[in-house]
Amino acid sequence: MSFETPGLINEARRQIEICNACRYCEGFCAVFPAMTRNTDFAAGDLSHLANLCHNCRGCSYSCQYTEPHEFALNVPAILAEVRQDSWERHIRPAALARAFHSRGVAIMGLMVLVIAVFFYAARSGGEGSFYAVFSHNTLVALFLPAFVLPLLSVALGLRSYWRETGGRRITPGDLKGAFASVAVMKNLAGGHGEGCNFEKENRYSQRRRFSHQAIMYGFLLCFAATGIATLMHYLLDMPAPYGLLSPPKLLGIPGGILMVLGGVDMILSKLKADPTLGAQRVWGGEMAFVALLVAVAASGLALYAATGSTLMPGLLALHLGTVLTLFLLLPFSKMVHGFFRLAALIVEQQKKRG
Known part of the structure; x- marks a missing residue:
């Protein structure tokens, strides 16, 4: 259509x-x-x-x-x-969202390649600590605006969407109901809890629900690992790299594994699903987004495994390229669907109570 x-x-x-x-x-x-x-x-x-x-x-x-x-x-x-x-209507500029979803794989691949090459060419050191390759201040200067500005774009889009759908003042009950639904992916379980029909047509399956949960919780674990690492760096004067039993690794490694497993399974499910029952014009962009999530997690795991080796600088450049691409594309890729879906669930809680 x-x-x-x-x-x-x-x-x-x-x-x-x-x-x-x-x-x-x-x-x-x-x-x-x-x-x-x-x-x-x-x-x-x-x-x-x-x-x-x-x-x-x-x-x-x-x-x-x-x-x-x-x-x-x-x-x-x-x-x-x-x-x-x-x-596309609420996130500005809409042309970027349309471009990504029609040429997602090419745009994603080109961005990762260009950014990774830039980081590799700009490296200042060799093996050992990440910050021997790129200074901490350099990374903060690049990644902070690349994270904050796309979030600002999403926030402005959500404000417009909120007004269009009749959202009102949010209560604790609204948030509780919406986050409870998100936590268990309630709607992916179907009305009777048997799952959905995404990849098995007229047969119910929980597979898509589990892959979504793996990606969501994996991403949250990785985000928590990054947050804790930031606190350790600034408050405890403990810069990376961190050992296997450190909090960032205890959260980040399982998170990365969950993202890879969930992402790969989601790709396989989408390949089995009937394309005529979705938005066909954005199929490539959706697949590119899931592939990018897998690339972020897989390159992070590979980077940890290669710490201290001659492969580390190249893998670090690749990982930073995938992460920065994910941040920059946040408002225009399907990553934005999580924000809009949460907003819809909150509005639904409000509509239920009248």
Whole structure:
């Protein structure tokens, strides 16, 4: 499917109104109970439903109105398109998001290569400590703005999305409900807890849920490892590298392994899934993003294994290239979906309480 935004919204409204009249899939996931609150669907209502959707596809495999029926419903695909459109409209500049999702592999590969070559050419030392290769101050000067500025772009986009979907003042209960759902990937378990139909069509599977959990918790462990390492550097005067039993390694190594395992499994699942039930125009960008996550984690693990060897400077340059690329592409890659989905879950908690 490929629509300009007005046509996309009109087609989404047509399909959702048919679903709302049928209600056969009411217990499948969070989208369908949320749908029943409305009789008319504004663009903001559709954006909200789309960001609640996890593209599990169970509704499509159960639907009596998919093609060749004249209604030709494809709810997972149309919501995937609306979801993608919401990110592109609210994150600025939108042209960068569209470019990444249409040429994701090429853009990602080129950025990693250029940045890694830059770091390797700019190295100031040889083997041993990371900071013998690149000074700590240099890395902070490069990575701090590359992390903060994309987050600012995401924050501005979320503010716009929040207004469009009717978000209100957040309460502790809103946060509790939303984070509880995220923690267990509740919506990827389906309405009955049996999983979703992403890669096995009409058979339920928990595989996609587990791969998402592995990536999310792996990323959080790696982020925590970096945070603790920063505190150790500044507060305890303990610069890297750190030993196997140090807090950064006890968190970072399992985190990296989880990210690699979850990312590879997600790639395999996406290769098995029916592409017509998603946003086909952004398939390459989605795969590039998952591959980038795997590259970040795998290069980090390889870097630790090579510490003190002649391979370390090259692997450090590669790892820094993947991490900096991830940061710079944050607002424009599918990484942004986590922020929008959390916002949708918070809004949903608010709508439930009236």
